[in-house]
Amino acid sequence: MTESLIWWSIAIYLLVAIGIAILSRQRPAKGGSESMSGYFLGNRQMNGFVSALSYSATTYSAFMMVGLAGLTYAGGVGALGFEIIYFAGVSLVAVFGPKFWAVGKKFGYVTPSEMLGHRYHSKQVAMAVSIASCIFLIPYSAVQLAGVGYLLQGITDGAITFTTGVVLATVIAIFFSYIAGIRSVMWTDSLQAIMMIVASTLVAFLVIQSLGGFGALFDTLATEHPQSLTVPGPGLFSFVTFLGLTIPWFFFSPFKSAGQPAPFHALVAALNAPHADWLPGVRFYLYPGLRTLGLLSLGSLPQPCKRRLGNAHATGLRVCAARIRRDCDDRHYGRRRFHD
Amino acid sequence: MKRSKWIWLVWAVVLLSYLVPYTLLSDVSRWYGSFLFWAVAGVAIIALNVFITTDFKEHSDD
Numbered sequence: 001m002t003e004s005l006i007w008w009s010i011a012i013y014l015l016v017a018i019g020i021a022i023l024s025r026q027r028p029a030k031g032g033s034e035s036m037s038g039y040f041l042g043n044r045q046m047n048g049f050v051s052a053l054s055y056s057a058t059t060y061s062a063f064m065m066v067g068l069a070g071l072t073y074a075g076g077v078g079a080l081g082f083e084i085i086y087f088a089g090v091s092l093v094a095v096f097g098p099k100f101w102a103v104g105k106k107f108g109y110v111t112p113s114e115m116l117g118h119r120y121h122s123k124q125v126a127m128a129v130s131i132a133s134c135i136f137l138i139p140y141s142a143v144q145l146a147g148v149g150y151l152l153q154g155i156t157d158g159a160i161t162f163t164t165g166v167v168l169a170t171v172i173a174i175f176f177s178y179i180a181g182i183r184s185v186m187w188t189d190s191l192q193a194i195m196m197i198v199a200s201t202l203v204a205f206l207v208i209q210s211l212g213g214f215g216a217l218f219d220t221l222a223t224e225h226p227q228s229l230t231v232p233g234p235g236l237f238s239f240v241t242f243l244g245l246t247i248p249w250f251f252f253s254p255f256k257s258a259g260q261p262a263p264f265h266a267l268v269a270a271l272n273a274p275h276a277d278w279l280p281g282v283r284f285y286l287y288p289g290l291r292t293l294g295l296l297s298l299g300s301l302p303q304p305c306k307r308r309l310g311n312a313h314a315t316g317l318r319v320c321a322a323r324i325r326r327d328c329d330d331r332h333y334g335r336r337r338f339h340d
Numbered sequence: 341m342k343r344s345k346w347i348w349l350v351w352a353v354v355l356l357s358y359l360v361p362y363t364l365l366s367d368v369s370r371w372y373g374s375f376l377f378w379a380v381a382g383v384a385i386i387a388l389n390v391f392i393t394t395d396f397k398e399h400s401d402d
Contacts, residue, residue, distance in 0.1 A: 077375050078361075084378045085357050088385045091350040094392040218371040226369035231361050239362050250354070 003159035006152070013195075014172065020191055021176055021184035054189035057196070066147045071236075076228030078237030082245050089250035145169045346392045350385060357381045 072079035100115070109115040113133065117126025149165035176188050211217045218229075227233045231242065361374040368374070 077373075077378070081357060081361055081374065081378045084382045084385070085354055087382070088350060088354050088357070091347060091385060091389055091392065094389060095347060214371075218375075222370050229369040229371070229373055229375060230366055231374055232366075242358070242362075246358075 003156050006156050006160060010168070017172075017176070017188045017191055020187045021179045024183040024187040025179055050186050050190050053193040054186035057189035057193040063143070063147070066150060074234070075236030076225075076230070076233040078231040078233055078242060081231065081237075082242065082249070085246040086249040086252075089252065092251075145173075346388050350388050350392075353381050353384050353388070 068079060068083065071082070103109065103115065103119075107115075107118060109118070111130075113126045113129035116129050117123055119125075145166045146162075148169035149162040152160045152165035152168075153162045176184050208214055208217055211220070221229055231237045232239065357378060360377055365373045365377060
């Protein structure tokens with residue numbers, strides 16, 4: 001993919017997203033968006049469908065685009081199982097979500113720290129949550145921004161540098177947050193969510209078609225890479241590792257809504273969100289399923305590369321795994337290497 | 341069925357998602373093995389979520 005094509009794609013996407021962000025700002029709302037509740041929660045009157053798309057876009061970030069892609073590549077179908085159990089945890093939002101929303105509306109909470117501080121009648125709890133959020137959201141945000149940098153660098157073979165990608169992502173994130181608070185964030189999230197599902201559907205479809213269709217893909221896998229269709233498969237997904245990955249992530253989905261500002265805001269911003277639970281579930285389901293299909297078809301990496309990928313993931317170095325994969329590609333297929 | 345009952349079925353699907361692929365399907369290296377099982381489990385979870393959230397509005401103050 002050429003650099004100019006990437007830049008044009010980014011420019012067009014940004015134009016559309018900025019248009020949506022500005023339109024969201026102009027949407028009439030009771031009380032306007034100048035209040036704290038208006039800026040952070042859209043006056044608790046965000047559309048349920050938009051809330052659902054935003055929640056799912058918030059959940060699937062660079063972690064999905066970089067980390068889980070490599071995990072599927074290295075460990076086979078076990079990655080699908082991991083993600084299915086992960087998204088099953090979203091069901092708990094149906095239990096806790098209405099409570100969050102109800103108490104949020106009743107007591108006027110704007111942030112998760114307010115809710116937890118009030119619940120435990122302790123200012124110290126609220127302070128601890130605020131400080132913990134600030135501290136731990138720094139590496140969390142850094143990984144997301146780094147993911148954008150790595151992806152842009154990777155797809156352009158280094159023509160767009162890592163630093164340029166990170167700076168671009170940072171500016172965009174600040175701009176979307178600034179222009180209309182939660183309204184612009186959620187509406188641009190929705191655009192991103194729709195684009196991701198459309199793109200992943202197209203990629204999976206095109207890859208499978210180029211390999212001769214669904215039947216031919218699985219026939220090839222069954223004969224040449226049978227382990228990729230079972231667990232523990234190539235070895236990455238031992239039962240203990242599978243448990244270690246899935247148990248925290250099962251509970252991560254619902255409880256991040258209580259402790260992490262972005263999903264909390266997406267959740268309590270919805271006035272009435274009958275789809276806020278199962279709609280992200282549909283996308284949670286479609287996206288890993290399609291991506292697993294696509295990635296299972298790419299079983300041609302040399303074994304040393306797969307081993308290195310597995311080791312990287314096992315130690316949680318997901319972003320590094322993308323680099324290792326690229327390096328392996330370079331070494332074994334003679335692609336041009338570039339300096340970060 | 342109340343929301344609390346449906347959620348037990350979610351737990352059951354999750355439990356099966358651990359047990360079946362690692363036992364019954366561990367040697368089935370075809371599309372109708374673990375791939376299909378987890379795909380169907382995903383559909384089941386979505387269906388259960390539809391049931392759970394059917395009365396979302398009425399019970400929003402639970």
